[in-house]
Amino acid sequence: MTEFASISVSLPHIPDDVTLAQFMLDAAHPTRPVRGPNTAWLIEDATGRRIDYEEIRARVFGLANALSLKWNIREDEVVCIFSPNHVDYPVAVWAVHRLGAIVTAANPSYNAEELAYQLTATKAVNIIAHPAFLPAALTAAKQAGIPPERVIPIDPASEAQRRHLAPTLGELVAYGLAHEASFVERRLNPGEGKTKLAFLSFSSGTTGKPKAVAISHYAPIANVISMAAHMRINEEYAAWDQRRFRPGDVGIAVLPFFHIYGLVVNMHFLLYAGQTLVVVPKFDFVKYLESITKYRITHLLVVPPQVVLLCKHPATKKYDLSHVRYVFSGAAPLSAELSEHIVKVLPNAHIGQGYGMTETSTTVTMFPLSQRIGTLGSAGQLLPGVRARVVKSDGTYAKAGEQGELYVTGPSMALRYANNEQATKETFIDGWVRTGDEVIIDKNGDVFVVDRLKEIMKVRGFQVAPAELEGHLLTQPDVGDCCVVGVPDDYSGEVPLAFVVLTADAAKRAASSASQAEKLKAAIAKHVADHKIYYKRLSGGVVFVDSIPKNPSGKLLRRVLRDQAKLLRTTSKPMQAKL
Template sequence: MQIEKPWLKHYPEEIPHTLTYSSQPVQQYLVNAAKEFPDKSAIHFMGKESSFKDIYEKATKLAAYLQHLGISKGDRVAIMLPNIPQTVISYFGVLLAGGVVVMTNPLYMEREIEYQMNDSGAKMIITLDILFPRVSKAMPSTQLKHIIVTAIKDALPFPKNLIYPFIQKKQYGIVVNVKHAGSQHLLTEILKQPAKSLKTVDFDFEEDIALLQYTGGTTGFPKGVILTHKNLIANATMCKFWMYKCKRGEEKVLGIIPFFHVYGMTTVMVLSVMQAFEMILLPKFDPETTLKTIQKQRPTLFPGAPTLYIGLLNHPDLSKYDLSSIDSCISGSAPLPVEVQQNFEEVTGGKLVEGFGLTESSPVTHSNFLWDRPRVKGSIGVPWPDTEAAIFSMENGEPVPPGEIGELAVFGPQVMKGYWNKPEDTAQTLRNGWLLTGDLGYMDEDGYFYIVDRKKDMIIAGGFNIYPREIEEVLYEHPDVQEVVAAGVPDPYRGETVKAYVVLKEEANVTEEDLNQFARKHLAAYKVPRIYEFRKELPKTAVGKILRRALVDEEKKKIEELTKQA
């Protein structure tokens, strides 16, 4: 299908319209970085640095051990870890062994672990000591044969490595002691042993799977997205060219966005190894720790999600910290409110732009330009090199003219092969190579794209189509609103009505009527929320995306309970 590409006229000369991709598999980039920058810091973690040579040697040693345990080409190995150095070692170790990585959320409970392990057919899992009890209980119901255990203290410098177990016991109330025997293995012991010989594995760059990345499962069960080496390398290469002012071997990337989420994996881990950037890792988001880390370690790049930037902007001691090292940020995972973008740029002096992507596209497809071009308010930007995009009619599936709302579809080398063992779901989502995103949006005459909302999140109230993002953008402009999400809740008269869930800033004193009056100044009457609920926090995914669906389900349960009582 031939489509017009009006966005290409906006590309600065530094960004090619089409790229050439190396045919090397993902793990080869660690080999390259270790040869070119052996002694350069690859990772900074809580005061300890690890060089590219060190990471490569440990990943190779782990890879040989995995092969010794029976991992061969195409076998799935799960990694259930936060952002710590061992995650990078494990990721590249699995790939060097010829395995397929299955990234697993450390927050998963036994039932969720069982589902993902069984669906993926994983033979082995690498996890954290405090997660060992949870994983070991799930193991008998899966095909897992071995479990490799590591601990945060193993990556810490002296004396933090001695102190941390006491902090961990106080925080989690448990101390886990795992013996290196039988089906249980300690990563520290593996890395102490003499290196075993690593068997060479041949890779097909185009076809071989590097990763099974599971979707969030906000509707139905999570699906395993099949991403090849080409998918991941293509997207990281696009990112490299999009951020053309970033210098190879010189940037520092703040790695808070989880690596078990494809956005963090591609734009922090894979890109950093490809470009020999230093990763400054934090295992979880804590605003004060993050502010201290930025001031001390001076990262230049900060990929994130809106909730991370909001959390920093609303810290009471924000003004005490120097964030001026931050030069470039691409925000993903959720819509970026304009107010947040402007405030963050004022504080840092850097650039923060909104991008767009999804697990099925490795993940990035669109972004605003960071430099040399004006950003368009409320837009997700334009497609990246080699990425085609179109808005398809909801009625006949044909492309619609600029300005008309339909479903966003994308086509490019970063688009998945399909869903693991789910041919029907694959057929519904991939049409002749085009990925149907499930997001409603439009393209303007200049080729800039806008998302109005998820197809499933659109509110239909009294026959009107209402897009939650538009309401949220307005309420975010209120000076006392910290976070907000709008959702459609059941209404006996209108079918659905708009409800706004609001987190206020500290010491704010705003009433429902205050917000109602504010909204009425900026929105048509049918879009104004009929119900407001103030909360201390909103439910979020591990990557910081607000779970609108969880709030809707909660509302439905309330109604069901009231109906039963009546």
């Protein structure tokens, strides 16, 4: 049997008798650096308000005490957070954990029906909601049987909204701090952290309805420690100015905290590493650039669409980004072409990729310290404690350099899908997680993600990965963004079709006349034909769209465009669409 393991450092001890809140707020660990004096934990992007450790710890206790006093929130009850990023988001998470309860974080762009599905599936008893999303929260709460007085605004709401709601989160903090403790936070028994639930996090739903992933307290703790060991964040392995992570560095938290990448890597890992986090509620690229320069951000955690903007948006050149020292891309594959481009945009940064899933809570690979620039196209190398198998289509195990489906195991794996025995059996197999991703692990330990198994096209019997074509298309100067899907073809079985967002200049040319638009489509198709084997050509055509649909973590919602492609073909409309 061929099995791959980390070639990084060994995995340090992982405590299995603490909750995530206790780990972050109360515990020391050999891999954890000591913050300098007057180093803020969080900064509110819009106001510059700085929040230090003592304030966070006090707010966590105050909110936990209020939740206990007002609603008797108990162990294993579920509280939903329905908000964009907010400086009180970690406060809410850790307050719920202080009570032994479970957090389910919901996408604030959900409509009432989608939110009600999550509330019902998790049996949530309270909702902490941003005022901007209260209408959906209240409608969903009613559908799920949650009284409006259990809906807590994370910021002050309007007078009309507040009449039937709970006090605001800030008011609850003050109330909790003004009263004696009404709960006793218990220490977990040895080993209990491995089974006690911390999160019911929902899978991204790019290929179907989201599933609730049951994640223990031990899993994100293990992941944070594994990443810290991999990056040697508390070791003097190099001169101070050459270290990748240093206490006092400044990260930006624009990745959504409700998504596992933002929750574990952006929130918990960067705070654990001693960084100050600038918390941004909503991604707006120009404002993002302004925040990076205003707060002298050193560390960027990004998704590929943000890399596309950094490389192609004209505003990038207007800002001095020379202080950026680290760029980590995840959530979807970043092509070698884009990797080469971002290195030119941010020449002073260590740049590379990682890979993980909600089901692996979170990261299983990161580019190593030995590579200032990660191997082009690679998702990095296995973290300490992670083991992998690559299973070929015939069920045998692949060797180094051979392609197959990735199975992984390690201390950060989720436990199961909640209330979904069939899906659990298909994905969680004897301690291993079946990822559904096609990969190659080379002899150097680099992991290359080819594509989602369900997204790989079969053209004339040959496998074609949409991600490969998308990475190449983005090198064409007229292409601002793109997504490739397979469409049925009588002769080839499937053929690639590209949905393309043009750059501003190209869009003006396309709008000027039909002939210009056709000329652009031909040029884009030729760009692929000139560089790729015949069966990878865009035989399905090129469709111009206004935007590419993505989920908040940056993953392409390919199924949405597959449906659009089917509609275009069945209605025999010209291949032009607005999304």
